[in-house]
Amino acid sequence: MATSSTTRTIEDEYYARFAGSAALYSRSRQAIAGGISHDSRHLEPFPPYIERAIGARKWDVDGHELIDYAMGHGALILGHAHPEVTHAATSAAQHGTHFGAGHLDEVRWAEQVQRLIPSAELVRFTSSGTEATMMALRLAAIHTDRPRFIRFVGHFHGWHEGAAGGHTPPLEVPAPGLPDSVRSRVELVPAEAGAVEEALKRDPTIGAIIVEPSGGSYGAAPLPVGFLSALRTLADRYAAVLIFDEVVTGFRWSPGGIQALCGITPDLTTLAKILAGGFPGGAVAGRAEIMHHLEFRADTSWNTSRKMYHPGTFNANPMVAAAGSTCLEIVASGEVQKIATSRAELLRSLLRETVSKLDAPCLVYGESSIVHILPGIKTVSEIADVPVATLKGTGAPGVLRMLRLALLQEGVDFFGRSAFVSATHSEEDIRYTAAAFGRAVARVQAEGRWSVQQI
Numbered sequence: 433m434a435t436s437s438t439t440r441t442i443e444d445e446y447y448a449r450f451a452g453s454a455a456l457y458s459r460s461r462q463a464i465a466g467g468i469s470h471d472s473r474h475l476e477p478f479p480p481y482i483e484r485a486i487g488a489r490k491w492d493v494d495g496h497e498l499i500d501y502a503m504g505h506g507a508l509i510l511g512h513a514h515p516e517v518t519h520a521a522t523s524a525a526q527h528g529t530h531f532g533a534g535h536l537d538e539v540r541w542a543e544q545v546q547r548l549i550p551s552a553e554l555v556r557f558t559s560s561g562t563e564a565t566m567m568a569l570r571l572a573a574i575h576t577d578r579p580r581f582i583r584f585v586g587h588f589h590g591w592h593e594g595a596a597g598g599h600t601p602p603l604e605v606p607a608p609g610l611p612d613s614v615r616s617r618v619e620l621v622p623a624e625a626g627a628v629e630e631a632l633k634r635d636p637t638i639g640a641i642i643v644e645p646s647g648g649s650y651g652a653a654p655l656p657v658g659f660l661s662a663l664r665t666l667a668d669r670y671a672a673v674l675i676f677d678e679v680v681t682g683f684r685w686s687p688g689g690i691q692a693l694c695g696i697t698p699d700l701t702t703l704a705k706i707l708a709g710g711f712p713g714g715a716v717a718g719r720a721e722i723m724h725h726l727e728f729r730a731d732t733s734w735n736t737s738r739k740m741y742h743p744g745t746f747n748a749n750p751m752v753a754a755a756g757s758t759c760l761e762i763v764a765s766g767e768v769q770k771i772a773t774s775r776a777e778l779l780r781s782l783l784r785e786t787v788s789k790l791d792a793p794c795l796v797y798g799e800s801s802i803v804h805i806l807p808g809i810k811t812v813s814e815i816a817d818v819p820v821a822t823l824k825g826t827g828a829p830g831v832l833r834m835l836r837l838a839l840l841q842e843g844v845d846f847f848g849r850s851a852f853v854s855a856t857h858s859e860e861d862i863r864y865t866a867a868a869f870g871r872a873v874a875r876v877q878a879e880g881r882w883s884v885q886q887i
């Protein structure tokens with residue numbers, strides 16, 4: 433990996449060395465609305481365009497080799513193009529990608545989820561995490577006959593209407609384009625047991641609580657101690673359905689997700705990402721009594737008024753089911769998670785040393801195999817006491833963007849402010865990343881752009 437020259441500004445050098453990406457982005461903007469297909473891929477002046485990837489590495493159109501920390505937005509704990517998962521998917525594809533019918537791999541895949549996830553009495557597949565949270569909320573509403581639900585400020589559950597707004601700063605600004613009837617379905621509250629109880633007491637039409645059990649954005653905004661067990665108690669007391677959104681944490685925090693680690697079992701769990709081995713897929717896994725609202729019965733009134741309608745052309749298609757069940761087979765023992773977590777721990781500790789040596793205030797934190805950074809933020813309080821709006825932000829204005837541009841020039845794609853570490857990141861990759869981070873920080877400081885915010 434080439435290191436940077438210091439003769440040009442970070443941004444000028446990015447333009448010069450990533451010219452192929454610049455050209456593709458400008459072409460893309462003429463064809464793709466906004467030029468990108470996922471908002472978190474937005475980067476000024478342009479994002480990198482990638483040609484291929486394997487293990488912990490990806491290569492861009494200008495030939496740079498990058499250590500990747502986007503890792504399929506968290507789907508790739510096994511790294512890119514894992515040989516067994518790739519083999520399973522390509523062999524399945526050769527036998528047909530859609531049977532318009534059930535098949536063995538979807539059954540095996542569901543059985544694996546049942547074995548690993550404590551709440552999974554029954555499973556139903558979707559094509560994404562967004563669809564999974566949408567399904568869980570609808571199932572809860574049908575089951576309880578109470579359509580409103582509690583969602584937490586700073587927690588992300590995908591982009592359907594019930595999940596829009598309140599997760600990314602500015603947190604208080606409602607998402608545009610939603611009818612009042614949809615907005616009023618959501619009770620957006622801070623992650624405090626008192627606020628949850630007050631809402632449940634005040635409004636008997638609230639039938640569900642959905643939470644990222646890691647805290648908002650896979651632990652970027654951690655939860656107060658004891659919060660999950662308080663939620664379990666309150667959900668039971670008010671007969672509400674407790675939904676853990678384990679789209680990111682499922683199979684990552686442990687083979688059974690956060691719920692297996694903390695021993696608190698939700699009524700429904702939403703899954704995606706690692707579930708499908710890097711392919712598009714999701715699932716709801718939960719209590720049979722609630723999941724039964726997906727089944728047909730010999731009862732017209734049930735089928736028309738108590739059953740949830742659920743189609744979805746690509747749900748559990750043979751290629752995704754083969755990739756997903758192969759991935760779950762590999763992650764089931766917990767070894768993969770141990771390796772990824774130990775690499776992330778090393779990265780967290782080396783990054784902390786680096787920023788402290790350079791006197792460059794930056795929060796470095798995170799759990800499991802995820803590393804969060806908030807460049808330019810200096811705090812005197814515990815992370816848990818920092819306001820959610822700060823923790824869900826990008827740090828001091830402009831610093832994160834400059835850092836990412838400088839890191840790309842070092843051969844590291846530290847994606848946004850959170851890095852997903854996989855089991856294929858070697859100790860050497862992590863040490864290289866920390867050293868590259870130091871050089872990138874020093875360049876941002878030298879350009880006078882490392883502004884600092886005291887919290």
Ligand code: PLP
Pocket residue numbers: 505560561562563565588589590591644650677678679680704705714
């Ligand atoms: N829930 C959480 C916690 C997520 O992080 C995400 C995506 O990042 C989703 C739901 C939505 O999943 P998808 O992008 O598969 O629709």
